[in-house]
Amino acid sequence: MQLIEHADSPRSIRLHERDNVVIVVNDQGVPAGTEFPDGLVTVEFIPQSHKVTLEDIPQGGQIIRYGQTIGYALQPIPRGSWVQEDQLRMPTAPPLDSLPLSTEVPEAQAPLEGFTFEGYRNADGTVGTRNILGITTTVQCVTGVLDHAVKRIKDELLPKYPHVDDVVALTHSYGCGVAITATDAYIPIRTVRNLARNPNLGGEALVISLGCEKLQAGQVMHDNDSSVDLSEPWLYRLQDASHGFTEMIEQIMELAETRLKKLDLRRRETVPAAQLILGMQCGGSDAFSGITANPALGYASDLLLRAGATVMFSEVTEVRDAIYLLTSRAENQEVARELVREMDWYDRYLAKGEADRSANTTPGNKKGGLSNIVEKSLGSIVKSGSSAINGVLGPGERFKGKGLIFCATPASDFVCGTLQLAAGMNLHVFTTGRGTPYGLAMAPVVKVSTRTELAQRWPDLIDIDAGRIATGRATIEELGWELFHFYLDVASGKKQTWAEQHKLHNDITLFNPAPIT
Template identity: 60%
Template sequence: MSQSRSRVIKVHANDNVAIVVEQGGLAEGTTLDDGLVLTGAIPQGHKVALTDIRVDDPIVRYGEVIGTAVVAISRGEHVDETKVRLPQAPTLSDLPLAIRPVPEVEALEGYTFEGFRNPDGSVGTKNVLGITTSVQCVAGTVDYVVQRIKRELLPRYPNVDDVVGLNHTYGCGVAINAPAAIVPIRTLKNIALNPNFGDEVMVIGLGCEKLQPSTLLDDRPVKIYENTEAADPDANVLSLQDESFQGFGEMVEGIMAMAERHLERLNRRQRETCPASELVVGMQCGGSDAFSGVTANPAVGFATDLIVRAGGSVMFSEVTEVRDAIHLLTPRAVDESVGKALIREMEWYDRYLEQGQADRSANPSPGNKRGGLSNVVEKALGSVIKSGNSPIVDVIGPGERVRKRGLTFAATPASDFVCGTLQAAAGMNLQVFTTGRGTPYGLPMIPVIKVSTNSTLGQRWHDIIDLDAGRIASGEATIEDIGWELFHMILDVASGRKQVAADKLGIHNDLVLFNPAPIT
């Protein structure tokens, strides 16, 4: 990666475009250190042509073709999305599978964090009471009760960090037996198993919904809470339509009594020293810009490799922001079965988009384009860098749990909230989220470290961003510097020694299920 004194970045020797680093952009007539003169003003993060580019010539960034020129582009000219034609997606039929030798790296030993170890062996980074719901109908009641629990009960249980209602829009009025319904159902089942909930499963249902609460507790003992006077201390399901409840007040008191029993058990959890191999970290980006692929995401990729070297687990996701870079990933599969699984998830999502009559131009967003990203190819090439250099050891479908230590591709949509929900279901105990345009995104049950791709955002949103990777673009730090800083921050946040900005401010988003099945 090379930089000029006028603050542009060329990522690869073969690139014929570079991006502008300068805050506020560069004015028309600016001369770069190689003598190139800008023929017009170029905003920060946007591309400048380094050579003359003819119509239909390739436009190259990251050493990869991100599109072809719609019009002739002169050296020094602004290359925006209107001048770039979206290329065909890589074919999935003849991709190289598992051909890259597994890189030899030294194990990273001796790194630990203070976590909450669970009976199943998993480790939480928070100690949270999660109240699962089987149907959207009970969401208002659960929200009401959560506020009362926080106000009246939580102060008595100092080792419990929070109470979270896991509300959603699923559960009834849906084709519950359709094949694709497995996605939202297993997502809800697995969210309740997230290690930050300490294996304290508590389900609130209505009673008449298609998704019966017992479905969410398959393979677990199910006990029904029938009335307030003869409560089973191990009960984990309550239905509001139970005839023993006389009025809303008794429903609320029933939930409060159940919650108190779970809080008592959660309050016994204590942090203990755990190896870094117990980390399960989700990597995600949102509100991306042209800096994402040269600052924050490469630093995240470096930290990914550190976690893998320490024996931990890392997920990267977002199918639509992987699809156009899939040819860079299948060679990294640890074996052919993993490579074929990557292709399978790409094919599934291709069909899903076709059914909805959507095409690849639906991504990126208008904000991404204002941040300098021309199309989904450029976005994907910057996105997959979060996966670092480690071999891909497994691929899981949406809503499935992580099965192996190492680097896993967790197939999810690119939507921030859907991806976060699915990564929570997969079992992450901490998330890293990179952003260039800015977002106040947060998850109530999982700490989210937000990393800015540029210092303009990092300085403007100083109290929302946890780590500024824009220092890489300015030359103040290297990718390795920020990668190590992020790794140590992950250990501090996982230990409760450092609180992320979203948790300090109480900024948390709702769960959003991915439901590709029909709604009736």
């Protein structure tokens, strides 16, 4: 990365020696006629985070960023020009039948030993970073009653159990009016089931059902499931109540208190950093995402993996155009083929809706300098660091094994977060360039800004300012280590993220590609 660091001069970043564009760093952009230290002169105003050409690009010529082609010029673009979305033809997606499979597997890096955090051990061997009572549902019909009950539990019961962090209702819109036996119905069903098994719930989740819905409680909890304690009553059906709403609330509160008593006996213990299960995600991305925040996450990911932890990255449409850079890093051909399988499934899913991966980019992404999904993907996959990819999870699956895992999810923030929780994530990190108050109730969310300007405007929402990389005040390595230590402090409960302090969280949002009846 080449960077002009002087705050009082035009500043730009070039990421790769092949790049024929640079990214403008200055907060307010640069006006026409601006001369950069290398002699480049702008021919028009260029906003912050947008691309300016380093050479004359002919019609049909390649626009190269990250050392990769992100588009072809639809018209001649003179040196010093602002490269905009409508000037580019997007490349076709890489064909899935000719990808490199496990051809450039990175060597394992030296182990990092001695790093720990304070967590809650669970009977199934997982570790929670928080001690939460989760109350899940089988159908949306019960949501109003459960919300009322949870409010009373928090007001009247939770203060009696100071070692329990929170009570969370795992409500969703699934369960009835759905094609429960359709081909892809397994995705929302296993997601609901695995959400109740998240390590931060300590194996004490309850189930509230209506009784007549299609998704029955037995599909959410199984008698032989070691990850959830079924030795105590764990299910309440509203249709069993003989004295109406009041009885429903009282009985839910009684069941909740039984579980709260058990959770309150738990204490944090020193555990190896290997017990951390980190989920990574982008939202409100901009052109700095792949320059500052995501590379820092990638460096921290490598550190966690060296310490034996599990790290998940996701968002199928945001890796699809860079998939050839991932299949080559798969630890073996089986893992590489699993990556291809998930890309193919999603290609076909989008095609059914007469859409493709280009539907991903938002107006905010484009305002932040991302011309198309190809450019966005190349910046997104940087979160995965430089380690070998060890496994692939389908949507709603629970994690297995250790290492760097691709958790196949849509790119939607809420759906991706939900599926990572179902996969077993106990800590979340979220990068943003445009800004979002995103949060999760079941796991702490570390918010990382790509730009210092955003961190300064939102000082009580952004936890880590990665924009310091773009202004030369920190290196990717320094930010990576800062994140690594911050993760362990948050996992230990020594620090709370801003989203936790404000109790900001998005709804559980299931991915249901099956028909609704």
